[in-house]
Amino acid sequence: MVRIVAKGISKVFKRGRVVALDNVSVIIENGERFGILGPSGAGKTTFMRIVAGLDVPSSGELYFDDRLVASNGRLIVPPEDRKIGMVFQTWALYPNLTAFENIAFPLTNMRMSKDEIRRRVEEVAKILDIHHVLNHYPRELSGGQQQRVALARALVKDPSLLLLDEPFSNLDARMRDSARALVKEVQSRLGVTLLIVSHDPADIFAIADRVGVLVKGRLVQVGRPEEVYEKPVSVQVASLIGEINELEGKVTNEGVVVGSFKFPISVQSDKIVIGIRPEDVKLSRDVVRDDGWVLVGKGRVKVVGYQGGLFRITVSPLNSEEEIVTYSDHPMSAGDEVLVYVRKDKIKIFEV
């Protein structure tokens, strides 16, 4: 286990014309599962490479516990001395090596006896429940077993820190679920500090205790995933961490008006965007009597799709083109007129 401390880390490329990281400060605690979420080009891989020691920060300092490992363009502790295990996007195994040889691979350049290598490989293989397939080649392994071998290879050096760079993006949906569960289970068992970077909030929700949201090289919010989901600092963060309806509203004395919808909230600023998540919207033909929900007005159903056992419904105010998406287990038809309710305490207001 290790505690990672980043102090004001910046990274520029092309003589300063590209700023990949801009003054990033964060502490990842001992044994914590920390996620970095960000869109493409935000600087996620750059941060990961700096933590791994494959790159150095242009300015700022990086500590592993109390040990300074990189500072202002200087590599102080090289990657091989950082006690890191990495899993990349592909989970790729060497096809011409057995599971045993794949797992042992990171140990081959270390001065280690054959017996010690065998002991270590067998130990990690037992933890991952693949000890019975160690003499199989990758093509003789199931997809799940291949993931376990790749993870075993990352863990065989007994790392203090496990780095995962978009590890699930190339897996199909079923494999992705099992890989997420596997990573979380193994991390809990070993207590290793874990850093995962991803553009997919589902990875973060499945794995991370805390998340840092990276936008254009800046860490704009750090918190528990559900905290960031409920109280995002900006529209952009809100949409990175989950689906959200964004509505440009006109501020009036009686609330915020969006077409024929009226949100009964009071706001100070006059240029705002309302954010409301699909699950915080309810469409009904009848009046809903529930204190948590407020009626914003009548709407017309525009599009109905079917997705994962639910109907995905797009609704607009009667007299304008704004759209709100929600999910319902009741079918509806395009053209239906419905009452639109929202959960009052879940309305998010962003100044623009």
Ligand SMILES: Nc1ncnc2c1ncn2[C@@H]1O[C@H](COP(=O)(O)OP(=O)(O)OP(=O)(O)O)[C@@H](O)[C@H]1O
């Ligand atoms: N070696 C490099 N030389 C020049 N620019 C670079 C280099 N590496 C990264 N960049 C730039 O730095 C920025 C951040 O890149 P990075 O790969 O860290 O983003 P990312 O969040 O990992 O993106 P993705 O999700 O697409 O992999 C991008 O604008 C990228 O083009």
